[in-house]
Amino acid sequence: MLAASLAVASVTCGGEELTQPGTEPTAGNVSLSAGPAASIKIVVQPPASALDREVWDPARQPVVLVKDASGSGVGGAVVTVSIATGSGTVQGTVTATTLATGKAKFADLGIAGTGPHTLRYSTGAVTATSSPVTLGALPPEATTGQWDAPVNWDIVPLHMSLLPTGKIIAWGKYEAGTAMMANPRLWDPAAGPPTTAVEVPADTMLFCSGHALMADGRLMVSGGHKDDDRGLDVTNIFDPFTERWVTGLPKMAQGRWYPTVTTLADGRMVTVAGRDTTSTEVLIPEIWENGRWVRLTGASLKLPYYPRQFLAPNGKVFYAGERVKARWLDVDVVTSSGRGKWTSGSGLTHIWPYNRDYGSAVMYETGKVLVVGGGGDLKWSTNDPKSSTPTASAETIDLNTSSPRWTGTDPMQFARRHMNATILPDGQVLATGGTSAGGFNTLSGAVHAAEVWNPRTGHWTQLASNRIDRAYHSVSLLLPDGTVLHGASGDANVPLTPEPYPAQRNHEIFRPPYLFKGARPVITSLSQTTVGYGQSFFVTTPNAAQITEARWIRLGSVTHAFDANQRANTLTLARLSGKVRVTTPTTSRRAPPGHYILFLLNRNGVPSAGTIMKLQ
Numbered sequence: 001m002l003a004a005s006l007a008v009a010s011v012t013c014g015g016e017e018l019t020q021p022g023t024e025p026t027a028g029n030v031s032l033s034a035g036p037a038a039s040i041k042i043v044v045q046p047p048a049s050a051l052d053r054e055v056w057d058p059a060r061q062p063v064v065l066v067k068d069a070s071g072s073g074v075g076g077a078v079v080t081v082s083i084a085t086g087s088g089t090v091q092g093t094v095t096a097t098t099l100a101t102g103k104a105k106f107a108d109l110g111i112a113g114t115g116p117h118t119l120r121y122s123t124g125a126v127t128a129t130s131s132p133v134t135l136g137a138l139p140p141e142a143t144t145g146q147w148d149a150p151v152n153w154d155i156v157p158l159h160m161s162l163l164p165t166g167k168i169i170a171w172g173k174y175e176a177g178t179a180m181m182a183n184p185r186l187w188d189p190a191a192g193p194p195t196t197a198v199e200v201p202a203d204t205m206l207f208c209s210g211h212a213l214m215a216d217g218r219l220m221v222s223g224g225h226k227d228d229d230r231g232l233d234v235t236n237i238f239d240p241f242t243e244r245w246v247t248g249l250p251k252m253a254q255g256r257w258y259p260t261v262t263t264l265a266d267g268r269m270v271t272v273a274g275r276d277t278t279s280t281e282v283l284i285p286e287i288w289e290n291g292r293w294v295r296l297t298g299a300s301l302k303l304p305y306y307p308r309q310f311l312a313p314n315g316k317v318f319y320a321g322e323r324v325k326a327r328w329l330d331v332d333v334v335t336s337s338g339r340g341k342w343t344s345g346s347g348l349t350h351i352w353p354y355n356r357d358y359g360s361a362v363m364y365e366t367g368k369v370l371v372v373g374g375g376g377d378l379k380w381s382t383n384d385p386k387s388s389t390p391t392a393s394a395e396t397i398d399l400n401t402s403s404p405r406w407t408g409t410d411p412m413q414f415a416r417r418h419m420n421a422t423i424l425p426d427g428q429v430l431a432t433g434g435t436s437a438g439g440f441n442t443l444s445g446a447v448h449a450a451e452v453w454n455p456r457t458g459h460w461t462q463l464a465s466n467r468i469d470r471a472y473h474s475v476s477l478l479l480p481d482g483t484v485l486h487g488a489s490g491d492a493n494v495p496l497t498p499e500p501y502p503a504q505r506n507h508e509i510f511r512p513p514y515l516f517k518g519a520r521p522v523i524t525s526l527s528q529t530t531v532g533y534g535q536s537f538f539v540t541t542p543n544a545a546q547i548t549e550a551r552w553i554r555l556g557s558v559t560h561a562f563d564a565n566q567r568a569n570t571l572t573l574a575r576l577s578g579k580v581r582v583t584t585p586t587t588s589r590r591a592p593p594g595h596y597i598l599f600l601l602n603r604n605g606v607p608s609a610g611t612i613m614k615l616q
């Protein structure tokens with residue numbers, strides 16, 4: 001996948017792509033008029049101290065100068081680095097080739113080990129030894145991550161969306177201590193704490209709506225709260241650029257309380273399930289196209305609240321769970337029963353044979369879905385078998401194949417319902433919060449330990465524990481800096497009666513282990529912030545020779561243990577000199593149009609801070 005042939009050559013200092021003319025000479029085309037190497041002079045020493053396995057900052061990468069007996073620089077000499085003293089091992093790209101000047105710059109070195117080490121540089125029979133590098137052991141947080149202290153909000157931010165501007169819009173049910181609807185809050189994390197968020201009132205109560213970001217970056221909010229179990233038939237759209245709500249759109253045919261909104265490949269939006277203004281379960285999806293809602297009467301199906309569904313690479317909507325059997329929704333096919341159709345398949349029955357109500361699901365990679373946790377409520381309103389306790393089990397499915405089938409992966413360390421699953425920049429999935437106890441929201445079983453799932457190994461690793469019980473109405477949201485906001489819970493009360501579950505007007509920030517492994521790659525600039533499909537763009541970074549992965553993750557829009565907007569694509573990457581070339585997915589079925597956070601990663605799994613860009 002990597003352009004390996006460029007990896008070594010990219011240590012040259014030119015600013016241009018190596019295949020273009022006019023760049024500095026590289027090892028392959030210098031004239032080797034000097035004599036054989038007679039000495040190695042150290043120009044830049046390695047860092048005096050670093051962490052075990054840290055990928056050293058580019059400014060701290062060694063540079064050596066190879067000269068012949070007459071003192072002329074030797075071009076085209078391959079210099080190899082090894083451990084001179086110390087018990088560790090060199091990591092990264094261990095050779096560098098001299099330019100015509102005789103200089104060779106290493107680009108991607110580090111050492112696995114602890115204590116003092118020196119490096120030996122050698123070419124032919126000539127060697128030199130570096131000054132010492134003292135390697136510190138990784139802190140425990142490099143294994144467990146770390147939780148910050150709780151941060152207060154004025155509301156319970158149980159609906160939360162990251163906007164293209166980097167601001168966060170959030171709302172809950174009631175203003176604290178009142179029976180008045182909570183106004184949405186627009187919070188700029190760069191400007192101050194959430195208590196400084198500005199109110200951006202909407203005309204109607206948005207509590208228990210469904211939401212997702214549209215192709216243009218506006219937030220569509222379908223339905224809302226008429227009263228408990230009764231949904232509004234309105235659609236509100238928040239424009240993050242004018243910071244205003246747009247209302248007055250045509251109403252939906254039915255109200256929706258607990259629907260899921262999904263962005264399709266062509267930018268159309270579909271809203272599925274929920275309860276209507278009379279508390280009747282809504283069986284008919286509606287699609288937003290050409291400025292109006294159209295009912296998909298051929299696709300009548302009873303689905304639980306907030307269906308966990310995704311746009312799939314075949315262009316259909318894939319309903320992953322909570323029901324035992326997953327299904328496809330084709331929004332365009334027309335049958336005798338009308339437009340739209342649900343279908344299933346033999347491989348689409350979950351391995352865990354019970355409803356995964358209030359488990360989570362995530363498309364962690366192009367066309368690949370993880371369902372995890374859920375169940376534990378015998379009163380849940382489907383005919384599927386129900387378990388009296390939640391599950392720790394997890395399953396994956398690859399929708400890129402012709403006959404997808406659920407496959408088991410390791411269970412979490414803890415059973416959970418009302419948990420959140422969040423894609424991390426390194427492609428792993430973080431599980432946060434929830435409860436292991438049976439019943440709708442039994443907080444005696446609240447789980448505080450985070451866990452992370454590695455899609456390569458299928459293993460879950462237990463991480464640090466947060467302080468606050470967060471189950472029903474909790475959220476988790478990946479932030480562009482690579483941290484995860486985990487917040488809310490509760491706010492399910494009838495006005496001014498004792499809360500059945502404490503209203504958590506706060507969040508905690510989780511700092512994943514990768515933030516404790518030393519220097520992070522840096523994104524300096526992008527050649528463009530809006531890109532098309534199958535298009536390449538350039539990311540200027542001083543870490544170009546160290547980048548092993550580029551990934552983007554769609555901005556999160558989360559509520560009720562499910563983020564209908566987040567999804568990730570690993571992007572095609574080529575390392576050049578001083579920059580990397582990133583190529584976007586070829587089709588919008590693999591990545592719906594809209595806004596994504598781009599991350600670059602090094603071989604140690606450490607991500608850059610992300611940058612938000614638009615795919616169209």
Ligand SMILES: [Cu+2]
Nearest residue numbers: 208473492560
């Ligand atoms: Cu709710």
